[in-house]
Amino acid sequence: QQQVKQSPQSLIVQKGGISIINCAYENTAFDYFPWYQQFPGKGPALLIAIRPDVSEKKEGRFTISFNKSAKQFSLHIMDSQPGDSATYFCAASERYSSASKIIFGSGTRLSIRP
Amino acid sequence: NAGVTQTPKFQVLKTGQSMTLQCAQDMNHEYMSWYRQDPGMGLRLIHYSVGAGITDQGEVPNGYNVSRSTTEDFPLRLLSAAPSQTSVYFCASRPRTAAVANEKLFFGSGTQLSVL
Numbered sequence: 001q002q003q004v005k006q007s008p009q010s011l012i013v014q015k016g017g018i019s020i021i022n023c024a025y026e027n028t029a030f031d032y033f034p035w036y037q038q039f040p041g042k043g044p045a046l047l048i049a050i051r052p053d054v055s056e057k058k059e060g061r062f063t064i065s066f067n068k069s070a071k072q073f074s075l076h077i078m079d080s081q082p083g084d085s086a087t088y089f090c091a092a093s094e095r096y097s098s099a100s101k102i103i104f105g106s107g108t109r110l111s112i113r114p
Numbered sequence: 115n116a117g118v119t120q121t122p123k124f125q126v127l128k129t130g131q132s133m134t135l136q137c138a139q140d141m142n143h144e145y146m147s148w149y150r151q152d153p154g155m156g157l158r159l160i161h162y163s164v165g166a167g168i169t170d171q172g173e174v175p176n177g178y179n180v181s182r183s184t185t186e187d188f189p190l191r192l193l194s195a196a197p198s199q200t201s202v203y204f205c206a207s208r209p210r211t212a213a214v215a216n217e218k219l220f221f222g223s224g225t226q227l228s229v230l
Contacts (some may be wrong), residue, residue: 006156009154017204026132034218034219036219041221041223041224042223043118043221043222043224044157044204044219044221045221046218046219049217051217083123089156089157101147101159101162101172102147102159102219103159103173104149104156104157104158104159105156105203106155106156107154107157108157
């Protein structure tokens, strides 16, 4: 049973366009939702994260939108650039659980066309 | 600052062979974990540890063993490798404090394992 569902599996966006990746979760105990970015041959790295007490978090061109009632959150990349081409993973966890596990989505391979 | 170091970077095994994937971190992180990455499956948690002497199973623990004798090291053992264990393996760590119990995971650069 996949606890965090991510879509789409792959995405092609023109340079300057908006890239949108969606995730949904089931466990209402989740209260921390990070996004990780992975370049080929590298390990994932934290990009941006949100907690459910806010509906949106923005860092530069990257924005997380969070809908607690729908148990959904999404990553928006504005003015997408070729350097944004990477695999993106959403994730979820229980922030203060002593045995907390971070569960990842299946990933989205994003390609930005010049 | 080395961060999380994984060795080896590449490994080819025959079915039935055993091996240990090494992971070491120099950030004094209490929490360490192992993930495997497969196409279309994302990152799946194999085992994790919240401190020396404490380990627990993740989503896909079968076929793997771990131990945590020190804060720095968290090796992953394959006792009898199977083709289904062909994957890219990532070790990750993070600090574990009361205030920021679930912040950023630091990943190693991965081990690409092929089991023939």
